[in-house]
Amino acid sequence: MITVTVKLFAAYQDAFERSELTMELPEQTRVVDLCDRLIAQRPQLSAWRSQTRYGVNLQFVEPEQVLNHGDEVVLIPPVSGG
Amino acid sequence: MITVTVKLFAAYQDAFERSELTMELPEQTRVVDLCDRLIAQRPQLSAWRSQTRYGVNLQFVEPEQVLNHGDEVVLIPPVSGG
Amino acid sequence: MTSLLSSPDLTPQHPGDRFLIGPEPLSLAQAYNQADDAANGAVVAMSGMVRNQTGGKPVEALDYQAYEPMALQVFRQIGEQIRQQWPEVTRLVIHHRTGRLTVGEISVLVAVGCPHRGEAFAACQYAIDTLKHNAPIWKKECFSDGSTSWVNCC
């Protein structure tokens, strides 16, 4: 098993009512699998699934990126800075 | 005869060592004729002739514009504001 | 966090760049001064502020959230891309505010210094466009009728 930190913002933060989670995951978990797991816990988030991008250790990554122990993951629903 | 004021800037001001002239001109004088008259007095200005634009009463005009008594004329060598 | 920020994968910051993200009110004068350079012939600055309405609906405030360390990484990447496309750029300044902002308050400042204005306009526009698409920053509109909604920029 690995442990990762998940940063939550916008709709994800609203759904979980917190800004950060720590998750225990099987080895070889992909970032998209982590996201699906969270959406399963909060079905109101499913509308965001197709629009969410992923970041690991402050870099954008593909959905298939495999997570490592200690990674800091962020789920990025549509951004609106500026 | 008509009387006009001529505003001089840049190379024209340098050549005449003043910023304004008052000229008596025959009726029907065009602004390009006025300019040619001044260039004849200061031949070092002839290099600017083809690049000079004309203004009358704060508006750009064509070289063929006929002057009226009391007009304020400006000779506009290449500009470089900004 | 320390280990993340010293990761070799992160983009280094160009010496002419100045970035800021946080809750303090932004200052155009400060951003402009940071873009100053004796080699500049022009500085182009853009400020974004809270508009009094969106699609005809009166807006009271905007609430900004940011994943700050990743936003700064995106800003550094913008700086790197700008130096590749417009090597003449002397300075790039990006300041972004977080938290609750009311009508008229500045949410973002971008300033670019250059020997010539054409590149300054182009690089400034590139920076704000790229920031809007990629920086992990989110805003929630708070309408006068009490409703709120997360904005999708694009």
Next chain:
Amino acid sequence: MTSLLSSPDLTPQHPGDRFLIGPEPLSLAQAYNQADDAANGAVVAMSGMVRNQTGGKPVEALDYQAYEPMALQVFRQIGEQIRQQWPEVTRLVIHHRTGRLTVGEISVLVAVGCPHRGEAFAACQYAIDTLKHNAPIWKKECFSDGSTSWVNCC
């Protein structure tokens, strides 16, 4: 001069426009404040300043002359053309300095306020480009070696 300025041929000034030309040092803060408007989502400002060199030759100072009343007429025409092309523009500010300016001093400020940034960038660029081509303003470069020359912008 009074009779000229009240001529019916002159372009009237749009209520959202603020123009200035003269020898006093220019203030970005003042220009920016004049572009402020509750309907703005963005302000784009451009400043031009004296560069430390031209074509590799070190510059000491620039000497600006202007036919001020006609320059203001050109600024008003720029305002009119901008309102035709980008009716969303809320404010247009153009300040131009005259006299002797040394390296780093601001010679021109243009600021445009708009609900959206795209139009603000486009209108600001249009304003400075048109000013450079048409405003009856001339600058003489004074080089460190004592030589001078009138500049041809384009």
